[in-house]
Amino acid sequence: MRLANFFPIWDQLTDSEKNRLEDAAIFRAADRGTQLHGGDADCIGLLVVCSGQLRAYILNDEGREITLYRLFDHDICLFSASCMLRDIQFDIFIEAETDCELWIIPTPVYKEIMDGSAVVANYTNRIISSRFSEVMWLMEQVLWKSFDKRLASFLLDEMNITGDSTISMTHEKIASHLGTAREVVTRMLKYFQSEGLVKLSRGTVEIIDKEGLEALE
C-alpha cells in the first residue's frame, strides 16, 4: 500500500516532492460510516483512496441529503482539504460508505507543494474539474430528468458498484442519495414493482428486469 502506487501523478513529481509527501502522509483505515469531512470534522487533508468507497454529499438545514459523487480506489478527495482553496465556498460532507483504507496528505504539506509546482497545481485543477463535471451532470439530472429515470439510473449504478442485483438499502437511504423524500422513493419503487422491474422486501430492492430499467433511463 505505498503512496507511490496510489498517487496518480507520482512519476511527474520531483524527488524532493516525493520525499515530502511520503514523510507527511498518514495511512489510515476508516470503518464504514465514518464521517471524514464536514460538520465537526476539520480540514484533515487530501484523501488518497487505497480501497473502499467514499461518498460526497451535501446536507440542508432540515437534514435532507443528496449524493454528489462517489470515490473509489486511486481516486483523490480534494474537498477534505478545501480550506486550502479559498474560493471553494460550499460545504461538502465526505463519509466512508464501506470500510476504507486511505492515505491522508496533510493540507499544509500539499498546499506548499502545489503553490510551488505547475505540475501539481495543474493536476489539482484536473481533480476540481472532474468533480465539477460530476456536479454539473447531477444538476442536469435534477433539473431536467424525471424522477423515475433518476431512480432507475441509481439502482443500476448500485448494482454495478456492488455486483449484486439485490440492493440492501432502505427507502430513506435511497432518498438521501437522490435528494428527495422517502415517500417519493417508496411510491416510485412500488410503481417499478407493479411493472415487474424490481421486487421489494424489507430493506432491499431486487432488480429483476435490468433491461426494463435501462429502457427507462
Add this chain to the structure above:
Amino acid sequence: MRLANFFPIWDQLTDSEKNRLEDAAIFRAADRGTQLHGGDADCIGLLVVCSGQLRAYILNDEGREITLYRLFDHDICLFSASCMLRDIQFDIFIEAETDCELWIIPTPVYKEIMDGSAVVANYTNRIISSRFSEVMWLMEQVLWKSFDKRLASFLLDEMNITGDSTISMTHEKIASHLGTAREVVTRMLKYFQSEGLVKLSRGTVEIIDKEGLEALE
C-alpha cells in the same frame, strides 16, 4: 483598456509571460445577445471582461435554459477555453447579456503559460473553484429552495445589477434564467402582484415593495 489593468494577477507574471499575453490577446467588442461560446461557437479562448455583462447558462434538449452565473468587468471567463481542460465534461453557453468589451486570450497561448507556471495554474484553479461555488449555490437553491424565494432573489439581484426597480424582461426570459417554464413564472408574479410586491406591465416587472421581497428570500 490595457490588458494589464484587467488581468487580475498581472503583477505576479514574469515579463516574458506578460509580453506573450499582450502580443496574443485580441480586443473585441461584442453586441448584446452575441453567443460567445457553446453550440457552434468554438473554443475561442479566455475572455477578460473590460465592460459589460456576460451570462453563463446550460441548455437541455428541449431548449430549456438555466442561468448558472454572470460575469462583470475584471471577471475572467474560463469556460470559453474549456477545451484546454480535458476534465471539464459539460457544455456551457456564454452570451453577452449587454454590449461588452473583452480581451480574448487564445486558448493555446494561455494553456502553454499555465502548463509552465505554478502561479497561473493556481490562479486558474481559483477561477474554477469560484465558478464551482456558484454552481453549488445554484444546486442548493434548485434542490431546496421554494420557487417563490428563488424568484424574489432573482428580481432583487436584477434590480441590484441594473440599479433600476423596473425590470424589463419577459416572463419567458425570467423562466430561462431560473430553469423553469413560463407559466410557473407568470403564476408566481401574479401572486407577488396580488401581495403588493410588484407591479406587472407588458414586458416589465416593477418592484414596489423591496423589503417585502427581501423578507421572502
